[in-house]
Amino acid sequence: MSKSKVLAATIVSALIGLFFLFCLGWAIIDHYGKRTSDMETIEESPIKNDLPDDFTVVALGDSLTRGTGDETGKGYVGLVVEELESEYNKKPLIHNLGINGQVSKELAQQVKQPEVKRQIQAADVILVTIGGNDLFQKGQTLLDYDSEATSDLRRNYLENLHGIFKDINNVNGTATILLLGLYNPFIELDEDFDTNRIVRDWNNETAEVVALYKNAIFVPTFDIFQLSVNEYLYSDKFHPNQKGYRLIADRVAPLIKWEDEDR
Template sequence: MRLFVSVLCCCLLLAACSVTVDESDITQEEYEKSLGTSNVPLPIDDALYIEQVKRESIVDKLSEIFQLDWLSRKEIDAKDIEYIALGDSLTDGVGDEYKRQGFTERLIERLEKWPAIASVTLDNRGKRGRRSEQLLALLEKGHYDKELATANLVTITMGGNDVMKVVKTDIFSLKKEMFDEEKVNFKNNYEQIIKRIRAKNTEAPLILIGFYNPFSIVVDEITPFEEIIVEWNNEIIQLAEEDGNACFVPVMDLFHTNEDLVYHTDFFHPNSRGYERMTERIVSAMTACGIEEMTDGLIGFEE
């Protein structure tokens, strides 16, 4: 909407400038006087030069009024922002055959189209197999203190490996109670992760990305894992709501089947198409959360 209004105002201003620029900028008579001649047609090159000056004058007027570099459509005071991505293999981009770090680089492409953002610097700290207690331990040791303090945006993917930790304990004797017990630990760890981040940065939006059931493409019918994943994601939703400056991104439905070929050949991680869909969902969720208002216009997405 912001971009639409700017373009509409631009069209109206251009219509007005078509009259005022001719009166205030270089005219044929003024140009001839500057050459010391009269009644002499402008050379083609000189005429083109004057037209260029007029166009540049319009651009200057637009830039002054809208505070935009109209040629690049960037705000004059557009900022370089810092984005730190924390989490597991989904943040690391495992399975992305194009080696674009999963959703993170794709998200940057969308962010850099926003007029208030000059560029985005990515610090991707995702690691395959990472669990919540491991990320918490790193934060407690101050591994990311400096990066978090200056970050304008933080994303987190966490939970899949915590579930797999239970699965690997005894895959043939699994009971839901085992997942319920671990869920308590997971929530406590995630809560402390957020507190550690907020101790270093109170303003940066936290984008908490949910996780999916990787066994859904192996078994066609509904399994107890569906309920387990939903419950664990609900814990993340609650934490996002409690923070007040966080946004939850649901992705479970994106990987319920492989009909759209969203899985990597390991049938566990997304492929490039899967990460594209994740990116679109992240953008949609951030927009729905009011990311533009949340950041006073610094972060947003073109409509």
């Protein structure tokens, strides 16, 4: 083979080698470059703002907590949760532990139950309706009014209320507790005696108990029902209807602050 042919073959081989090395290098860069880019995307992608943070609402109490009288089944608790979702664009967790007909003595026992204590411990907000069944007893207390008997009912109720708040604070000392006051569904009985005074006195002493506990708020409802009570009552003339629950929810929801550093 002549020298010129050998030289040509050497040059061709060298070019092929260089082209191979170039292709290999490009493939390596392309492969690892994509892996790095993908990893950077994963590491730098922020959590979407519309994803729910942990925020738990626990609702305790009687038939008002259950929403009896609201044909949609939401009650004030469901409406409050809806308002929170609308305001914060996030869905809170809700545990509704209300029991129809529950009185304060029964609630005092309920908050001692291990599973209930676990849910209270995880709560950011605790909503409570209690006392209506203690006082009204399906209307009999006011129909057969006895001031001494009513005083006994109130004294037992306030003692139970102290126990309820102490047990809640022992389990969770940071959650906001919102206790709803009573409205008077029996205003029409005022021709015989002052039912408004009885309910107001009950609410005033309840508010004094609530004021003794940190992070606790008494939420009045008496005034929003007083002037047009029948417009906001269900057909049983005792529980709120959907309009009544809406009034309660509109008062409760603004008191709940969803702490969110991103807002």
